Amino acid sequence: MTTTKGLEGVVAAQSSICSIIDGVLCYGGINIDELAENATFEEVVYLLWHGVLPKRDQLSALQKQLGESAAVPQEVIDSIRTYPRDVHPMAALRTAVSSLALYDKEAQDMSLEANYRKSIRLIAQTPVLVAAFARIRKGLEPVAPNPQFSVAQNFLYMLNGKEPTGTAIKAFDTALILHADHEFNASTFAGRVTVATLTDIYSGIVSAIGALKGPLHGGANEQVAAMLDEIGTIDNVEPYIRKALDNKQKIMGFGHRVYKDGDPRAKWLRQMSKELTQQVGREELYQMSIKIEDLVTKEKGLKPNVDFYSASVYVSLGLERDLFTPIFAISRMSGWTAHIMEQYENNRLIRPRAEYIGPVNQHYVPIDQR
Known part of the structure; x- marks a missing residue:
């Protein structure tokens, strides 16, 4: 195996x-x-x-x-x-x-x-x-x-x-x-x-x-919105992201296991974010997101996934973060x-195996001898 x-x-x-x-x-x-x-x-x-x-x-x-x-x-x-x-x-x-x-x-x-x-x-x-x-x-x-x-x-x-x-x-x-x-x-x-x-x-x-x-799955966009709230202003983007990268913290909304050249869904949400933030007077959300993307892509080679810009889209629609x-x-x-x-x-029971890495050749020991 x-x-x-x-x-x-x-x-x-x-x-x-x-x-x-x-x-x-x-x-x-x-x-x-x-x-x-x-x-x-x-x-x-x-x-x-x-x-x-x-x-x-x-x-x-x-x-x-x-x-x-x-x-x-x-x-x-x-x-x-x-x-x-x-x-x-x-x-x-x-x-x-x-x-x-x-x-x-x-x-x-x-x-x-x-x-x-x-x-x-x-x-x-x-x-x-x-x-x-x-x-x-x-x-x-x-x-x-x-x-x-x-x-x-x-x-x-x-x-x-x-x-x-x-x-x-x-x-x-x-x-x-x-x-x-x-x-x-x-x-x-x-x-x-x-x-x-x-x-x-x-x-x-x-x-x-x-x-x-x-x-690590659906909750990632919620974490992106929390990050934007924590950063607060565009002037805080660079020190916040650089500190996070120096501390080897995960930047939510970037990278994807099956996409090496970027998530194809992200560009649609990026455009939606640009348009909606302008309409509701929250352009700083989009500008902060763009700056975060530039920094993370430059420093880590990671590109945004579907979660990153969906956060600012949903905020612009007036949706609560959770x-x-x-x-x-x-x-x-x-x-x-x-x-x-x-x-x-076309069903078949899904039952994978596991590689055992625990101890071997163990034996039962009576409780008063343990």
Whole structure:
């Protein structure tokens, strides 16, 4: 056996959902650049699930299904009211998604048709859960979803209680597309490992949420925002970054295991950051980010990943820092459900081996002789 730390470079399975080849990210064979420029998030959801872009009637049907499925059982909303107000939103989301299974009559139905319907409900209801918790912890009432709105529009509407601007909807929709899938990332693989036991889709999604919660995965953009807050002004950027580099501290939002020449998603978020920070009068966030990028790239040869500029984008949209990772989950729910359905379709229990490095030739010693 060959031991590979972190499974780096190990091909665990075949998939037709997403590819990263020579630094080019594609969903269903379509370059992420084309999708970010032209597609809607709902089109991307269909693409990840079916392998092709939807025709007009297919897209309309999916949009209608998502709108009709967005309402969350009242029992789940009531349970969210009992959560501690200071709990991290990812912990709240993990619990709330698990609760959805309790009220889904198809939760244990493992048929392809039932799993597809559950996937629609998960895509539609996850934004409702995140927005509901965000409002309840402030003492506000949740806002019911509008079945006529897109996923992006609905989330911003439910979060703030008012219709968002077209610019905000477009920016958020693009961010959802960029985060929708990323091959066998930690959370997706966790979800596939879980459902490979033939447990239900909710269990797989809860596993994925747990993995995404970590600061080395979905929590990285939250850490970037915290860093920007700590730096404060553009004049503090260089001394802060140089001190961090001298102390060999990790600069969040830079580098990626599968991209050696830069994350292809970062340029879209960089442009969005530039435009949004100008519109809301927070240009210093973008200017600080550019300066940080220049320093880290020059000193360490590392380029920004998807998390780095998404932080300033979300801040510009008025989103609270601890909601960044739940927003990641709203988007990645599309990829998670696609991979889980693919795993079910051609399942094999995922059970790797470990290289044993402990003591050998040990023997039992009676307790009074130890």
